[in-house]
Amino acid sequence: MPEKIFKDHHDFEHLRRVIMRETTEGPVPIIELAADPEVMSAVTGMGFPAERALEIYYLGPNPTMEQLQLGLRLMDLSLAFSEKVGYDYVTMIPVVPIPRTEFLARENPQQEGKVRGWLDEHHGLIMNRADLEAFPWPSTEEISLVAMDYAASKMPEGMKVMAVYTGIFEDLKRLMGFENMALKSVEDPELCGEILDRLAVLAEAAIDRCAAHEAVGAVFYAEDMGFNRGLMLSPRWMRQWVIPYLKRFAEACHRHGKPFLLHSCGQIDALMEDLIETVGIDARHSFQDNIEPVEEVYRKYHDRIAILGGVDVDLLARGTPEQVRRRTREILEVCAPGGGFCMGSGNSLTNYIRMENYYAMLDETRKWNQEHGYL
Numbered sequence: 001m002p003e004k005i006f007k008d009h010h011d012f013e014h015l016r017r018v019i020m021r022e023t024t025e026g027p028v029p030i031i032e033l034a035a036d037p038e039v040m041s042a043v044t045g046m047g048f049p050a051e052r053a054l055e056i057y058y059l060g061p062n063p064t065m066e067q068l069q070l071g072l073r074l075m076d077l078s079l080a081f082s083e084k085v086g087y088d089y090v091t092m093i094p095v096v097p098i099p100r101t102e103f104l105a106r107e108n109p110q111q112e113g114k115v116r117g118w119l120d121e122h123h124g125l126i127m128n129r130a131d132l133e134a135f136p137w138p139s140t141e142e143i144s145l146v147a148m149d150y151a152a153s154k155m156p157e158g159m160k161v162m163a164v165y166t167g168i169f170e171d172l173k174r175l176m177g178f179e180n181m182a183l184k185s186v187e188d189p190e191l192c193g194e195i196l197d198r199l200a201v202l203a204e205a206a207i208d209r210c211a212a213h214e215a216v217g218a219v220f221y222a223e224d225m226g227f228n229r230g231l232m233l234s235p236r237w238m239r240q241w242v243i244p245y246l247k248r249f250a251e252a253c254h255r256h257g258k259p260f261l262l263h264s265c266g267q268i269d270a271l272m273e274d275l276i277e278t279v280g281i282d283a284r285h286s287f288q289d290n291i292e293p294v295e296e297v298y299r300k301y302h303d304r305i306a307i308l309g310g311v312d313v314d315l316l317a318r319g320t321p322e323q324v325r326r327r328t329r330e331i332l333e334v335c336a337p338g339g340g341f342c343m344g345s346g347n348s349l350t351n352y353i354r355m356e357n358y359y360a361m362l363d364e365t366r367k368w369n370q371e372h373g374y375l
Helices: 012-019 037-044 048-057 065-085 130-134 146-154 168-176 178-187 187-211 235-241 243-256 268-280 292-301 313-317 321-335 354-369
Strands: 089-092 102-109 115-118 159-166 216-222 259-263 283-285 306-308
Touching: 012 216, 012 306, 037 048, 037 065, 037 115, 037 187, 037 283, 048 065, 048 115, 065 146, 089 146, 089 216, 130 187, 159 187, 159 283, 159 321, 168 178, 168 187, 178 187, 178 354, 187 216, 187 235, 187 243, 216 243, 235 243, 235 268, 243 268, 268 292, 292 306, 292 321, 313 321
Parallel strands: 089 159, 159 216, 216 259, 259 283, 283 306
Antiparallel strands: 102 115
16 A cells, blocks of 8 residues: 655745746655545545535635535645645635636536536526626625635644635636637627626736735646647637736736746647746646646746646546556656656546545655655
8 A cells, every 4th residue: 555645744945946947856746736525535534525515615705604614624624635645735715706607516427426516518697798787796805815814824834825716717618608608709709808807807816915925835827728629719819818817917926926827727739838928827737648748748848837747637537556656657757857847636636536546646756756865
């Protein structure tokens, strides 16, 4: 059985230096955008009603007392998980009470009782201009960093908060429904632009406040922009309507000397120059072997940005521990020696991965670090 922890201490400053490519010395850190409650519960032994997680990840404007209590339990679970495994940070989310189209909760037919959240692709809260005019936008004064404050009071020495923010293009898809958004991006792009502008005001304020918070070490900005074969909308559209906002968000983060990390699923090569040169991202996250193996992305961009994660979630879900170890070792041999690399899954620790595979990824990375004199 592999070791179930990566290390027994926390060193965010080393993680930061690796991300900013200030050192090529180890150990290779580990990093994840997110871990589903089932994974965190399996590691910590702490119970949590995972089927209710969708209610509290993005609290709306009028949370119930029960939802607030669940949120507190989730923060405790996240802290215990990061401390148990040996992550250098704990993930926390600012509260930005935007009313959002509810996720469609669907049970995985191959895993009884395991629920995933899916977006309604056909409908959303804002389908047209009348809906936009009636939409109850929150003010920037309603943004809350209670999660960051709570983590600051509980974190062990050496740990920092990783502030995760769901991107404005993500929210545009959720508010409009993907199908409607795609149609309006051609028929009425200004409508999409007006929604993005409203979302950007909130996002910029939240990111600025997160980055200014003493307990926050970096901002992880999650903005899925691609499918397996290309962007969800054209490069030209994304450059006109999305990239300028992302530049503002990165600048808001950098004003406080904090790294700005980008998560985006899919094939986004068409925007990489924009993301590096215009936006100014410090790192990129999310990789699938069937799109482009992480080693290839590392070879192309590691001299300009850090590369984060890369063990395909499909392998973590359906492979064997031996296959996971072999793939982890392959990635490390290419990406670790040059620095600017952190190990982790290619996307996130989903509730359908096999725990023995997660432990194998951690253990193989720990062994690689030990073999090179870093642990």
